[in-house]
């Protein structure tokens with residue numbers, strides 16, 4: 001039997017949720033901070049599968065393989081979590097998503113699945129080499145975040161899959177992260193552009209650099225040429241040039257900024273993200 005538009009299901013276990021998704025597509029609801037504004041109605045059109053009661057999907061765990069962030073972990077959970085300095089960028093992004101009310105409801109997987117080009121979680125997760133875990137009744141798979149978000153508002157998630165976790169491999173938990181967001185004001189604002197960095201130093205020399213930009217193209221992107229330019233020398237933001245960024249930028253003109261402004265902002269933001277006090281990167 002087909003579920004009706006009024007169907008609302010709130011399972012307590014992942015197994016139960018996947019059983020429902022196997023039978024037919026649902027609108028998956030987590031914090032609803034993207035879902036509800038996207039509808040003109042006061043209630044979500046169904047059928048709705050609300051995953052907020054599945055306790056196993058929420059929380060942060062660390063082990064020898066790295067750090068696992070459950071899908072329904074909220075921005076407030078992340079903001080206040082005890083995480084290594086590599087996660088400073090992600091925690092900073094968490095503190096700048098909307099405002100406290102949004103951070104209390106909005107989840108990390110919701111941010112990724114909504115796949116907005118301006119999703120603040122994506123650049124810091126790119127610098128952490130994050131992998132997205134997807135589960136269905138057929139099994140579990142992992143995708144690098146760059147393969148999961150395939151376009152604006154488009155992901156590789158199949159209709160019978162749930163995002164269950166985000167994994168940060170152990171190798172990416174080293175170094176120190178940073179995140180800067182440019183908006184028209186400090187809070188409750190959609191990014192004009194944002195930048196994230198994770199830098200690892202050995203004896204004052206950059207031994208690993210991971211840089212990413214968001215809201216400067218259809219999807220957020222890593223910056224391999226700029227990363228290479230920083231590596232093997234003391235931290236020097238001026239080593240990053242427009243030429244390193246150009247292949248990865250295709251900004252749009254919109255009500256928040258025009259493309260030229262976004263290009264200029266991107267270079268300035270990524271340089272500032274790298275230019276944090278060097279001592280804060282010490283292990």
Ligand SMILES: Cc1cc2nc3c(=O)[nH]c(=O)nc-3n(C[C@H](O)[C@H](O)[C@H](O)COP(=O)(O)OP(=O)(O)OC[C@H]3O[C@@H](n4cnc5c(N)ncnc54)[C@H](O)[C@@H]3O)c2cc1C
Pocket residue numbers: 027028029030031032033034035036037051071072096097098099102105106107108109110111112113114118119120121157161162163164188189190191
């Ligand atoms: C006032 C306001 C301010 C905001 N400010 C910001 C901001 O500054 N920066 C920013 O990046 N975002 C912002 N947002 C957007 C939003 O809060 C975030 O993207 C948030 O992380 C979404 O999470 P959620 O749990 O509410 O997602 P939901 O709205 O519940 O879901 C979003 C999408 O993801 C899907 N989904 C959710 N979880 C899963 C899952 N586990 N598996 C499969 N599919 C899933 C849903 O089906 C839906 O398509 C703002 C929103 C509002 C209303």
